[in-house]
Amino acid sequence: MTDGASRRALFVAKLESAPPDSLLQRLCTLAVEEVPCDGAVIGLQSGGAPEGPLASSSPWAQEVAAAEFALGEGPSFHVISTSEHVEASNWGAIEFQRWPQYSLMAHELGVAAVFCFPLRIGRARLGAMNFLRAEPIELDDRQYLDCLALADLATYAIVYIQAGLPDSQLEALLYDRDSDRLRVHQATGMVAGGFDCSIEDALARMRARAFVDGVALYELASRIIAGEVGFNGEEWA
């Protein structure tokens, strides 16, 4: 098995056997177990800026995220507006100098390193995931991939939430993620074009429609591409 495949199998096994909190909650808890971090927190975005924390591994992580949101600056803001990752592995890191208020706050709360990832699918921005450390640390390739994997799972879970669907089943989410993605991305773009909405709204609308129709996302995507499902103003046609 490749590294990535075994990582996936491990995460799936642990997420499935965890107590039935929301999937985002379970991802934060798993992050603390599997990645060298002391806290993990996930937040959504709206209008290109983070919202407050949605799920976190601990009150400490929640506090850091809430404080960042209140300050209006920090890694979550950066990753959401640029789609770049943030690696601030110690207090000398340039990122901390970029956000003086955030740095002061983080220092006071005992954060020594932060890794922040945009949660995205192509150009669609869903939010941000922060991994917080109380000690400086440099992530190696393997650990970085672990973070990416967790962030990726969080991204797909958020699509379900935004589609107004019941607490996401991991299996369904993984199925979404795996199947025929080129087609799904294309259809997502078509939905955004057809409804004149954001790509994020398009993702949610497709997910909701697929659920209502009882079909896989790629099946709906195929129908959209074939012109069997179309658009009429605000409504599907």
Added chain:
Amino acid sequence: MDEVKQSGARDAEFARIMAVAVRTLTSDFEFLDLAHQLAVSTTQLLSAEAAGVMLEDSLGTLQVLSASDEDTRLLEIFELQRQEGPCFECWRSGDVVVAPDIWSVDRWPGFVEEARILGFVSALAVPLRQRVHVVGALNVFWAQPRSVSQADLDAAQALADVAAVGLVQQRLARETGLLAEQLESALQSRATIEQAKGVLAVKAHVSISQAFGILEAEAHASSRSVVSLAQDVVDRTLVWRDGALRQA
């Protein structure tokens, strides 16, 4: 073309590819663009019908990154190889996979069925490595039977190695530590391009493939990367109006 001439022409082509690769590495560089160029160069160097690059994502799934042509069916035949096929086998094993006659291989029924429709007869896949880790593969298809020569293998592997160097260079240029970020960013760029195709297909009333043609033409006309344009199209800062892409 006799052996010597062929070898000389190949050397010249390879030197040209290296020059292009080095140029792209020094500027505002998208790995996806390099992968596309390498796929195109592969077809030229090896007189092949099509080529493509697949990369592993963070959850261990093999994803299509770029191909010699943005034709939807071609991209999808690479995507099919997430589960079976020469590219998949190459990535899993880390070994070169040679199939002079894919129709005689019974390990890949689904893949062969689709490959037949596209007229592919022979295939080759070489691993894309970063140090010891195999992060993907470069896949080549011929529309005629090809007994893959050592020269073919060397050329394909050299191109895959250029891709690997590209990844390292991008890391150094951007002072970001990690390979994983480059790979993930490249795959996200692919997703962005696909989303942009969809937006344009609806807005310009064209097919998905034609939508890419619009992006490509605009990239050429405005000297911008396809990825950058795709981002603007999805962001709706570039819109289709009066038969062209314009600022919103």
